[in-house]
Amino acid sequence: MTTYRxxxxxxxxxxxxxxxxxxxxxxxxxxxLERLFARRATRKLSKSLSFQYEGVLYQLExxxxxxxxxxxxxxxxxxxxxxLIESGGREHPYSIWEMAPYSKPKVLDSxxxxxxxxxxxxxxxxxxx
Numbered sequence: 001m002t003t004y005r006x007x008x009x010x011x012x013x014x015x016x017x018x019x020x021x022x023x024x025x026x027x028x029x030x031x032x033l034e035r036l037f038a039r040r041a042t043r044k045l046s047k048s049l050s051f052q053y054e055g056v057l058y059q060l061e062x063x064x065x066x067x068x069x070x071x072x073x074x075x076x077x078x079x080x081x082x083x084l085i086e087s088g089g090r091e092h093p094y095s096i097w098e099m100a101p102y103s104k105p106k107v108l109d110s111x112x113x114x115x116x117x118x119x120x121x122x123x124x125x126x127x128x129x
Contacts, residue, residue: 038076038084045071050097053083057098060085 027033043051049060049068053075062068068087076084085092 034078034081035076038078041075041077042072043075045069045073055099056096058085058094059097061093061095 041053043053045051045060045068047069049062049065050057051060051073052058060068060073071087073085073087073092076086078084085094
């Protein structure tokens with residue numbers, strides 16, 4: 001076993017830093033931890049500069065709208081704060097355009113007719129053989 005370790009072992013570059021130097025570096029002042037730990041998603045804008053995220057329709061309000069058609073935007077979801085929308089490294093203002101609430105589908109009784117279903121023609125049954 002000692003010969004195996006002698007052949008295949010790798011010594012760290014710097015004993016204080018571990019095997020990968022700079023891997024566990026301290027945080028800097030310019031590191032934004034809130035931004036680093038945010039959940040990210042990418043969406044493509046429509047012609048009306050709108051996109052859907054988590055069941056809500058958002059619309060971008062940029063100063064030059066023609067530049068943003070059919071481009072991809074990054075969405076940053078932070079805990080306890082509103083989402084951030086950015087493209088090209090810049091944040092962009094937005095508005096909530098439409099909020100579609102989710103409702104569970106109704107459970108119908110098997111004997112209850114469906115809405116919009118028609119009765120069979122007179123004198124005949126609902127299926128023909």
